Amino acid sequence: MNKNKHSLIPNLKSIICIGLNYADHIAETSLATHDFPEIFMKTSNALASNHDTITIDDESLHYDYEGELVIIIGKSGKHITREHAKEHILGYTIGNDVSARNLQFRGSQWILGKSLD
Structure with a gap:
């Protein structure tokens, strides 16, 4: 991936997600x-x-994907x-949302399986 070089959000502070909402x-x-x-974060x-390639480095991680609605917050409060x-x-x-399920459910926090490069 490109490490956000084309990101429309140059000073991204947080990615906050809601799980189990469908x-x-x-x-x-x-x-x-x-x-x-x-x-989860x-x-x-x-x-x-857009158009970046998501590289799957380790097939044993059991990757999964989900289409998500993303809301971009532009004003703090x-x-x-x-x-x-x-x-x-x-x-x-x-x-x-690309996840490595076996890492995601290794513990109680999902961040490990949800934040791979």
Whole structure:
């Protein structure tokens, strides 16, 4: 990957993700759901730009992919009300969330399997 050289977000601070938010995927994985969203992080090295090649270096890692809706937050804030949330959204795009499942579920935190180069 290109290490964000073409990124439209040059000062990317965080990639915050919500897991288990599609009923079909929850049923497919047989994972337990909770009353609170499954929140996990991805590191910026896992971000690729449009037309970048995602190289699979180790087939034994059991890679999987999911199409995702991506919301780009362009204005910081704290304790934002539902009525003002849209004021903080810069835009929307789509993403390809590539995961190494056997690393993802090795522990309770998903970051290892979700943040490969």
